[in-house]
Every structure is written in structure tokens, then in C-alpha cells.
Amino acid sequence: MKNQNWNTQNLHNTRLLAIWTFAWVASMALATFGPTFIWQENMPLTLLAIAINAAFGVAMILANIRHIKGLDEMQRKIQLEAMGIALGVGVVGGLSYTLLDTTNVISGDAEISFLVILIGLTYLGATIIGQMRYR
């Protein structure tokens, strides 16, 4: 019974995290493409879309905290290790990438989106490896 509650709560926390993540991504797309394709550079609407995106981002962070707090100690350890690896790769990779830009080794500007993708993929990979390690 105890664990049924624990499992149910865990599932609820995961669903909440998925919903807020989707809302954040969707609002990001709206704030990015809305000014050009929907409301023709209307500044108040653009500011509103950015504010909504930031608010959804905060809600996503809170949902993530809640999700992690609801995990058991081994799952939290896997998450902590994955986050540590993702942060390390993000800082080192991000700074190297910036150096490539500032020293003009790469032709274009360094884009933050590449860094986000790198951190995301590293976190995903590290979580999968962590799950396999404790299997």
C-alpha cells in the first residue's frame, strides 16, 4: 500500500514534469515564431509571450525539483551523477565552443542552442548509463 502511494505519487510527479516541459517548449516556439508569423512584430504581445515562457520555465523547474524529491535514494543518486556530468560537459564544451568562436576558428557565431543540445544529450546518455549500471 505504502509503495502503491509512492509509485502513484512518482507517476503524478513525472506527468507534471512532462506537462510543464511541453508547455515551456511550446511557449518557447510561440515566443520565437509568433512575432514573425502570428502577430507581426507587435511588441506588447512579444513581451507577453516571453513572460509566459519564463513563467512556464519556472513552473518546469519547480516540477523538476518535486520530481527529484519524490525519487528514492538510488534514483536520486543516478540523477545527481547525470546532472554533474551534464554540467561538467556543458561548462567545458561551452567554453571550448566560445573559444572557437572568439578566435575565429569557426566561421559563424556560437549558438546557445548547440550548448543546450549538448547538455541535454549528455544528461540523457548519463541517465541511461546510470540506470544500466545499477541494474
Next chain:
Amino acid sequence: MKNRLKVLRAERDLTQADLADALAVSRQTINAIEKGKFDPSLPLAFKISRLFNLPIEAIFQDDDAV
């Protein structure tokens, strides 16, 4: 750290899921503890000890203990 969790569980005819239920952790965590891949925290070890009505040292043994 070695442990007798699997033996104690089998003696009481409990599945990993049953034990996970009683301890409010995932079945994967019970499996990892049994295989010695994950050492539980002191609060979880006490919980296990209370569940089996045994002292902690009767369940968990330090690898370095002489």
C-alpha cells in the same frame, strides 16, 4: 558492502516488489542492493532492519571487516 537481503527475503517468501512496497522504494533499488551494486543509506538500512526485526549488522556486513 555485502548483505543477506536476498536470503532474508526468500525466507519470508517476499518478492522484490513486496519488499519495495514495504520500504517505499523502487524494485530496481531492491535489486541493486541485493546485488551489492548500491549501498543503502543509514535510514533505509534501519528501515530494513526494523522490517526484518534484526540488527543492521545481521543484515549488512562491511567488506573490510576482519
